[in-house]
Amino acid sequence: MPTGAVLLALSIAWVPSVAAQEAPDPEARIAALGIELPSPYPPIANYVRAVSAGDLVFLGGHGPCELTEADKGKVGRERTVEEGYETARRTAICMLASLKDEIGDLSRVKRIVRVLGMVNAVDDFTRHPEVINGFSDLMVEVFGDRGRHTRAAVGMASLPLDLTVEIEMIVEVSGE
Secondary structure: OOHHHHHHHHHHHHOOOHHHHOOOOHHHHHHHOOOOOOOOOOOOOOOOOEEEEOOEEEEEEEOOOOOOHHHEOOEOOOEOHHHHHHHHHHHHHHHHHHHHHHHOOHHHEEEEEEEEEEEEEOOOOOOHHHHHHHHHHHHHHHHHHHHOOEEEEEEEOOOHHHEOEEEEEEEEEOOO
């Protein structure tokens, strides 16, 4: 083999893969973002926060773990799009806490697969995707491309506890 080909083969072997570069350590990313995961709250009715089935984890409807008055009310009346975005982001933090509680280590996440974002909104409100971006943006910040997901962002006439946002998520995980 010519010397140049050997050097090329060796240099390629030492280049980190694109997948490795796009797979940040989620727990390190959370810390770098200054986020501390809260304790997940107990369910408010007869259900569980998360269920594992094979390599999928289904997370039930969540709002923020530490609910404040700023997390309640309709977007387009009591809440702005920006306030809804922040509530969706705080909901993402709560869901990360529930996910970690269920799987133990967030580095097991292979992919955020599906998200359903529900926005408590006035009848003529149409900017639901902008609100739920608060959730989606954080998933990408934490997991890189593994955080990109399919999604529906829909309006609701009301949500439990008058929440501004409620979100469900399906996550693919690797074995332990």
